[in-house]
Amino acid sequence: MAKPNFSNLVKSLQPDLLIHDIFQGWAAKVASQHDIPSVTFMSSGATMMSYFCHLLIHPGVKFPFPAIELDKFELAMAVGYMEDYKNAERDADEEDEAFWGNNEIILVSSSREIKGKYMDYLSELTNKEIIPIGVLVDQDYPCNQVYDDDSEMIMEWLMAKDEFLTVFVSFGSEYFLNKEEIEEMAIGLELSNVTFIWVVRFPKGEEMGIEEAFPKGFIERVGERGKIVKKWAPQAEILNHSSIGGFVSHCGCWNSLKESIDYGVPIIAMPMHRDQPMNAKLVVELGVVVEVKRDDDGKFRREEISKVIRDVVIGENVRRKVGEKRESVRLRKQRRS
Template identity: 30%
Template sequence: MKASKSLKVVMVPWLAMGHLTPFLELSKSLAKNGLQVYFVTTPNNIARLPKLPPNLTSSITLVSIPLPHLDGVPDQAESSMDVPSILQPLLKMRFDLLESPISAFLEEVQPDWILYDFTSYWIPTMAAKMGVSCAYIALFNAASLSFIGPPSALLGNVRSSLDDYTVVPCWIPFESDIAYRPYEVVKFEHSVDARIATSDTVRFGNSIAGCDFVGIRTSPEFEPIWINLLEKLYGKIVLPIGFLFPDCNNDDNEDLNCDNWAFFKEWLDRHEPGSVLYVAFGSESSLTQEEVYELGFGLEHSGVPFVLILQDPPGSDKNVIDMLPEGFVGRVAGRGLVHRGWAPQVKILRHQAIRGFLSHCGWNSVIEGLGLGRVLVLLPVMNDQGLVARLLVGQGLGVEIERGEKDGALRSESVIKAVRLAMVEKEGEEVRIKCRNMTSVFGDNKLNDGYIEAFVSYLEENKKSK
């Protein structure tokens, strides 16, 4: 049964395509169930979003609020993909300047619910003053959030050093190997450093502590013990919303820039079914010069056909193709397709020629890969990606590329070994089968729609009276 259109929901995602896109998918799911949705972000990000399906344009309002100026951040930078990682704290400071205009908008609309991202830690206080219900929408898996910890640990700053992130915390009561490796911790040091901006630990802590409940992008079919633990750690309802898997049969779910699909399709059509490895690292994860070189050398000598998608490093004038081994593009011509810039990822992944996905372990990409049954080759780069990799390896759902134990150095030999194991060697068949079987969890529309319907029912039954 559809909810009443009188139920108004405001969405406030973080300024990253990996957050904007699933928030938009959730918005579309809510609109299909009869809710009126207001999706709040900045002008440049609205321009980057996929086009809304015509049947939902009357139910979803895209609300454009200009991002105020902040010294140290380019005015045109409205997304985390626009700035290098060192500027991420300043971008979050700039995002915080939206607190006042968003408050004014909420006063005007008077929504029933505010659904917000972890960066918007000021939303719960704002919602309480207005007497409006609010929910934190967690776009991370339950295992990663359990490792990060309960609000008391986040706000109490119980991890006194970065080394504390390399061990399983005391609040996880069962055996686990989900923790960061020392070289991974160095990469997110800026996100827990409160000397520049409000740290991510404070943002997470307040977002969780102040909400009425948590909606999480996962399901009990995938990680039941972690969801149960997270509910105990948070001391409040943690409601799975499914995986928000994009509708592969609906071109409106692809980015507007889909003109190059024919180019990829023509190349893929020339290859045998289940023979090609797709390699991509999302919109934010940047590899170093050395990593691009070693990755390229490894792919070249793996003997496996591949599609390699690379992005120029944000804030740099380097051409990422120049970072590959000299003569690489010419030597792999025919067996390897190299592309710089945006690519229609879901369309490529669903092509019958694709067998595997070498990924940075971003949760969006993992969902898309497993939703289509592709075997995963794991190369975590930043943020929570190392934790995601540990979870997947523990469940037999991927092959992680080994790095140097102390410095995290990537070597071509490790790329070759992992790619061949996942893609062609007999020893990798069990992993390939497990990944194929995940389509019944990550890609099952009926299962995931059921979680959305339960989520909508909860919103209807638990909104605050005005």
């Protein structure tokens, strides 16, 4: 239904250039029909795209960057991500032809300091110019979210905590931990003995109370050391707070990872599905992340969660590397401005 309306809009506006998301391949076709050049914007990043293009163009050939090689569980997640795209309702042949023929440039939301070699390889595979548009987090204006009473309470709670000794735990808005994962995460945090703020979300229609969601006695045992927040918290403000010493993340949203790097916060990676394992391996390669390893059954366990959290928060090595990467990205931004 969107295509005819979009086509009419493009015809009416006659833009000089159309920028569209990688998953809207049909937009390139519409642009081509109106003799308008188009450029793809790739929010998922050059690493995952280079991996997928490699699989399509060189099937059976080993990916040339072993640092992000996927194990059997992670590969299943990535294949599922590819299948979602392939099975989407679209005119694949015509749209792919329009994409490859009409796009000479691909914009990526990153920087060469983070993904340079993967950009170069993607350019080689696609015969297109890959242009990084930089980190989309404005350090000069970190506190631009709307505050409510809950936000004020969260920030007041953080103000009373020691520098770098609190972890922020959030798995995004599209992945929901199951009961077993919640229990392992909760006991892992309890065993780590660090202060934490945890944003918990449930699927629509499956909402439950805090006491019901967590292991028996967990809330009482952690007491003031832990703060549980339902649904939403001001992430940018939290990550930019001096008490935060680590970010437990599924590595699903590249903007969240960039925020963490830009604010100098080490990441504890717990990738759950889709492109998250590859995102995690990329930032591990950069030295700004420690990944929580799954067991032989592909599950996260409390002991490993606890160990990695303590290693990141108590140690200084990862924080130092994040600071170095943060400065290199800032210097590149200053040279461009």
